[in-house]
Amino acid sequence: MTQVLWLVSGLLFCCALAIGTDAEAADGEFNYDESKVPEYKLPDPLKMPDGRTVTSSDMWKAERRPELLELFRSQVYGQRPRKPEGIRYEVRESTPAELNGKGLRKDVRVLAPSKSGRRMELLKFVLITPKDAKGPVPAFAGVLLIEPTLKDLNPGRPLPDDVGVKLPGMKLLETILDRGYAVVSLDPANFCPDDKEKHRDGVLEFLYPGRKGDPAAEEPGAIATWAWGLSRALDYLETDPAIDARRVAVIGHSRRGKTALWAGAEDERFALVISNDSGCGGAALSRRKFGETVARINTVFPHWFCGNFKSYNNNEDSLPIDQHELVALSAPRPVYVASAVDDGWADPKGEFLAALNAEPVYKLFGLAGLGTSEQPPLNKSVGDYVGYHIRTGKHALTDYDWLFYLDFADKHLKR
Ligand code: GTR
DSSP: OHHHHHHHHHHHHHHHTOOOTTGGGOSSSSBOOGGGOOOOOOOOTTBOTTSOBOOSHHHIIIIIHHHHHHHHIIIIIOOOOOOOSSOEEEEEEEOOGGGTTOEEEEEEEEEEEOTTSOEEEEEEEEEEEETTOSSOEEEEEEETOBOSOTTTSSTTOOOOTTOSBOOGGGHHHHHHHHTTOEEEEEEOTTTSOSSTTTTTTTHHHHHSTTOOSSOOTTOOOHHHHHHHHHHHHHHHHTTOTTEEEEEEEEEEETHHHHHHHHHHHHOTTOOEEEEESOOBTTTBOGGGOBSSOHHHHHHHOTTTSOGGGGGGTTOGGGOSOOHHHHHHTTTTSOEEEEEETTOGGGOHHHHHHHHHTTHHHHHHTTOOOOSOSSOOOTTOOBOSSEEEEEESSSSSOOHHHHHHHHHHHHHHHOO
16 A cells, blocks of 8 residues: 555656656657667677677676777766875764654765865765664665755755655655665765866866866766766765665666766676666667757767767767667666656667667676566566666656665665
């Protein structure tokens, strides 16, 4: 019965959160017609450029994975920023009243020495842990995963409408805590603002002083920088006895879902990867050109990807990779891709096909994937090591999605 209530409230909630990304592009310039998807041939994740086929998990790990990772760095997201020496943490603890005594909150500032010798803030995040945990707990980590304020952090800053956990009374966050997970939410505001003019203002200016403009050929864009920030949060989690840092899932919605996939690819310490409605540059196959296209994303968000990615505008067939290989970079760790049926802009079918076409890599490890080659019916979760669902409703991370993610995490992180 509670389950049913959850489902109903989830559906209502996701309707309430509907945002208009697909409406913004319903002007005929973009394709939403399956019969108009061009013919395309996906690159084979198991084919090396010299013609050899990857035949074992060892060969995947030693040869193919590094090669694919490098292609995504140089052609799509940009090179990984370096990690500064001498990082320190400053932690402020509190017990937020909104969590009804269930959660302990830590505001963590990650500091690095600057040229002047002073420590400067690289980034900050919020960690909420279940208050009465008996030992180290697993966690979900993401960019803007919970309302960054929970009241008092950056007061007055407007939030994206589609941020995951901001139910009245923090009901969903309480549920996550009750189920034994911590939540980590990275705030990109000062660290790497989501703004084409200002994305360099935080950590990129600190690491690469004086550079200007859009990311150069292989320079990290905002997605790579946010992903790097999630790794810095994970560094901290490794030092916090409340957390089992070997059981941290990285998760995100939309642009933050693209970030979760890339964070999981770059940092294999993340134990599980979840992308919610991540679309173009996330789980959706670029070659399908359904909904948002490479050209459009690079034009509207020139700061998200590296400079080289722009050479694939209207030229997707020449990409040396496609996004199924990004999903495959999670292997052998469990990965979950989710879509929403009214989110044509993010190409639900393309997201499903990326998950499906990542399976050959999981097979190398003897792990089962989706268990189906057809998109499942609405609101049904499928898959073992590759999970998928397509939900009714629009582009959002809803509590309904979360319930599937909690079950998936229980299955893999609590065994
Ligand atoms: C849209 C963008 C999508 C998606 C979305 C979001 O405007 O075209 O790729 O990332 O924003 O992050 O909400």
